[in-house]
Amino acid sequence: MVNADVRKAVRGRVLEPGDDGFDAARRAWNRTVDQPVAAVVAAEDAEDVAALVRYARRSGLAVTAQAGGHDASGDVEGVILLRTGRLDGVRVRAEERLARVGAGVNWGRVLSAAGPRGLTGLAGSSPVVNVAGYTLGGGLSWFGRRYGWAADSVRAFDAVDADGERTRVTAESDPELFWGLKGGGGDFALVTSLEFDLHPAPSVYGGRVVWPGTRAAEVFETFQTITRDAPPELTVWFGRFAFPGAPPMAALDLTYLGDPREGAALVRGIDGIDGAISDDRGLVAVAGLGGIAAEPTAPAASLPRAELLTGLDEGLATEPIEPLISIQIRHLSGALAGPGGGASGTLDEPYLLQMVGTGPDPDLARAVREKQARFVERFEAVIAGRKPYTLLTPEETAADAFPGPVLARLRELKRSRDPQGVFRANHSVHR
Ligand SMILES: Cc1cc2nc3c(=O)[nH]c(=O)nc-3n(C[C@H](O)[C@H](O)[C@H](O)COP(=O)(O)OP(=O)(O)OC[C@H]3O[C@@H](n4cnc5c(N)ncnc54)[C@H](O)[C@@H]3O)c2cc1C
Incomplete structure (x- = not known):
């Protein structure tokens, strides 16, 4: 049971064991995975995400973010599950070939907004997979052979750090965190929105x-x-x-x-x-x-x-x-x-x-x-x-994905940016 103060700390809906709807809210997309979380919080906006992180930090709890739970591993016992579905903005600036999307947005929505402008994002095979989780994990697209990992098209992440501060992460502002967020997963910050290049797709x-x-x-x-x-x-x-x-x-x-x-x-x-x-x-x-x-x-x-x-x-x-x-x-x-x-x-x-x-x-x-x-x-x-x-499957770990030196660099990033372990990725770099 999380401290009752969580309801005071955030504006979004909070569900705990015993509440109506708790079991539906904690369910993963993959029905073979159970998520024994302490609470589910549906943040209202980026400021609410920051408030949740400050609460978790004060209370010695961890937070894991999921839009859809497509890649849930089940490694969430006692963790607060942050649902990002309300961070649902999609903006396409065709003249700049740029998309800005909230952490709760799926690829189908981005493609529907970009396609009529003769542009595409680096979506994978599924329209219901979410941009944030997919991109934080690298993202293997239909067009990866032409443009590389989806993560490599990111220009900026709006994020909340382990102190609960909102921050904009770019190659210039914070090169090491930017590198880690581009494929290293959800262990280092909570992303509230991301901006990425769109690519020409006239046909x-x-x-x-x-x-x-x-x-x-x-x-x-x-x-x-x-x-x-x-x-x-x-x-x-x-x-x-x-x-x-x-x-x-x-x-x-x-x-x-x-x-x-x-x-x-x-x-x-x-x-x-x-x-x-x-x-x-x-x-x-x-x-x-x-x-x-x-x-x-x-x-x-x-x-x-x-x-x-x-x-x-x-x-x-x-x-x-x-x-x-x-x-x-x-x-x-x-x-x-x-x-x-x-x-x-x-x-x-x-x-x-x-x-x-x-x-x-x-x-x-x-x-x-x-x-x-x-x-x-x-x-x-x-x-x-x-x-x-x-x-990665629930049984596999980050060590199954990253070569040794990359894993060591990600672990160092985790130690320096989140020493208290406020964030819990589905496949933490520490496991
Ligand atoms: C049907 C299907 C098709 C797929 N096709 C492809 C494909 O073509 N190419 C490919 O590369 N992958 C593919 N995947 C895998 C998919 O990219 C991953 O499951 C991805 O993690 C899904 O992201 P999500 O946000 O939907 O899932 P979630 O389970 O909600 O998120 C996955 C993880 O990302 C992190 N995360 C999510 N949101 C945030 C946030 N806002 N801030 C910080 N961390 C966050 C968390 O660690 C979370 O556990 C597919 C998966 C499915 C189920």
């Missing part, structure tokens, strides 16, 4: 093509051929699906940031694979980018696991995937392999494997985790051994 070509699973080897071979020479504007992802009750399927998802005719020519190899079940390639509205990969937008009992790959292995097209419901291989490289300007750093690995199963049934969950582990063993030769911070 985007893309879509999804789906085949019966029997074509998976051919689809994979085409994926290999296209990605070998793809320009940074072209991004292609390979997928296999094994949904219960449905026949197995293989798919390619793609975007090309440029002229649709050029995009279609670059992926002409796809037309040589017979038997497509569906093919919705064409001009894609920026606001529709989140629909390409058709990911669930409602909370789900999801059990994902990600692994960076040093290369491809043909067996990835044929190895049985059940009880997983899907695997996906994303092509990376391009600007992602550059030095970057934040904690996300250089992504040397050219591909990313994602293996997704579902819970919450404990036997099924165990079988999913075992299958993921067996997959990793089977493809050991191309498994890099680390994964992007935004895609």
